[in-house]
Amino acid sequence: MTPIVRIEHVEKTYELDDNVKFTALNNVSLTLHKGEFSALIGPSGSGKSTLMHIIGLLDKPTTGKIFINEKDTAHLSDNEISTLRNEYVGFVFQQFNLINKLTVVENIILPTVYARKKLAYDPIKKAHEIMEQFGILEKARSYPNRISGGQQQRVAIARSLIMEPSLILADEPTGNLDTKTGNDIIQLLKKLNEKEKITVLIVTHEHDVAEKTRRKIHIVDGEIVSS
C-alpha cells in the first residue's frame, strides 16, 4: 500500500502561562495509506484536532517529521506549504467554515481561485457536477447562512473535493448535525472513498461514527494507543 502521509515522532507542546508546558502530542508516528477510510477517535482534549491540523499542514509540530507522498515537508516555504494545502488536502470542519458573503457555488470553487497549477477541468462545471451528485444544485446561488446545516456540510465537502485532493480531513463533520443528517454525511464520505478512491480521515469522539470506518486510530492524552 502506498503511504500518502507519514508522520514520525511528532511532538507538539504549547507554552502556557508561568512557563508551564502542555504536551498536546507526544511522540506520535502514523501512516495513512492511499484509499484508506479511517477514524481518529479520542475524547476531547486528547490531541486529535491538533494531529489533524498537523497532517493537513495547517500547523507545525514542535519536533518530528511529516512526509507527504514520501517527501519531507520540514524545509518547505510558506508558499509551498500553501500550495500543498491547496492541492493535496481537502478540509471539512465541524463549523462548516463556509464564507457567508460568497454564494454556494463560489464557496465551492474558492480553492481553485488560489490554485497555481493549470486545472484540467472547468471549476464551475465541476462544481455543478458535484452539487448535482450531492443534491444541492438548486442552492448554487444561495448564501451559506440561508441553507440547512446538512446542506452546508455538503457544500463544505464539495469544496474539499474541487481540487481533486488525495486526502480529505474531516474534523467532527457530524458534530453540528442531527443523527440522521450526520449519518448521511458519513455515508457520503464513505461513497467518495469507495467510488473515487479518496483517502478519508474522520476525526471524531463519537464511537457510532467511528464504527462506520474501516480503520480506527485511538488517541488518548496525546498518544496513539491503537491504530
Next chain:
Amino acid sequence: MTKTMEYIIFTLKSALFDFSRNKGRTFLTSLGILIGVLAVVLLTAAGLGLRKYIQQQFELLGSNLVTVLPGNLDEGLSSGGPAFGRINFSEEDFQKLKRVRIIKNVVPLYSRSFTVSGGNDSKYSELYASTADIFVTFNQKAEYGKLFTNRDVEKRSKIVVIGPELGKKLFGSAKKALGQSVKIEKQSFKVIGITKSKGGGLTSQDLDNAVYMPYKTAYVFNTEKTIMAFYIQARTEAEIPEMKRQAEKIMLENFDDDEFSIVEQKDLLSTINSIFSIVNTVLVAIAAISLLVGGIGIMNIMYVTVTERIKEIGIRRALGARKFDILSQFLVESIILSLFGGLAGLLLAYIIVFFVQPLFPAYIDTFSVVLALGVSSGIGIIFGVFPAKKAADLSPIDAIRYE
C-alpha cells in the same frame, strides 16, 4: 474567463460585499479622503482661477502699457511686501511726464472706495479719478450719455460716469441713472454717462460697479492732490524700453531710485503670479494634511476589518491561499475605499466649481484630477499595507480557530 480575471473578480467581489454590508462605515471612512481631495482640488482650482482673474484684469488694460508705481517692487518682494504708499506722485510729475515725447499717453490715477448713494439705495464702489484717457486705458465706452472730457477735468465739473450695475442698483436701471445725481461723502455729482457692461466674470462686474470722475474734481476727497500711479503708453512695443528709461530719468529728478518702480504689465503679472503661487502652495499643503488624516482613518478601519475577519482569513489559508493572496485582498479593499473617497471628492469639487464659475473663473485642470486620484490610491496602498500585512502574517491555525 482567464485565471487572473477570475482572481481579480473574486477579490473585488469580496471587497464590495464588505462595503455594502457596512455602508455607514464605508462612507465615513471614505469621507476623510473625500474632504482631503475636495480641499486640495478646490484650492488648486481657486489658485488657477485667481491667476486667470489677475490675467484678465491686466488684459483689460491696453497694450504697450507701463505702470509707474510708488515703492520699490523688487526690494519689496525680497523683504516682505512692496513698500506702497511711502511716497505719492504729484501734479508736477504728471506734467513732466506729459512733456516726454516718446510717451504717447499718460494717465494719472487716484482711486479709493466710497459708499455711493442715489435714488433710494447706496453701494460701496471703487472710485477711479483720472483724465479722459482712463476710458481708453480701461477700454470703456458709453452706453448712455457720454464720457467726461479733459475740459471737464480742467473745469473740475461735479460730474461722474458710472458703471451699469451701479446705475441699476441705485436707480432701478442703467438708463434711468442718466441725468440723476449721486452722493459721495455728502457731495453731489451729476451722472453724465453710463459705461457699456463688460458682462460675465467677477473682473468685469467690478468695472460695471465703478465710478469714474475727473481727477481734479476728486480733489474734494484728495486734499493732498496726490496721484497714486501713472499708466504710460508707448506707440509701439519696441519703444517700451526707451520710454521706461526716459520716464525713469524724469522720476529720478524728484525721487530716489528705490522710491518708485516702473513696471511693464508682464513684469507685474509675473510678480503677482509668483506671490499667489506661493500662497496657493502653502494652502494646498495645509489641505493635504486632511488627506493624511483621511489615510489614517482608512488604516484604522482596515485594522478593524482584519480583526473582524480573522476567521475568514483562516479559512482562505486552509484552502490554499498564500500570504500574498491575503495581502492583496486587503490592499485592494483599502485602495477601493480611498479611491472611492477620492472620486467622490473630485465629483463634489466639479459641482462646486461649476456653480462658482459665473462669479469666479476657478477651474480644475487635468493635473489636479490625475494628482487627486493618484494620491488617493497611493494613500490606499500606504495606509492599507500595514493592516494587510498583519492579516497575511496571521498563523493559519490561530486564524481558523479564532471565534
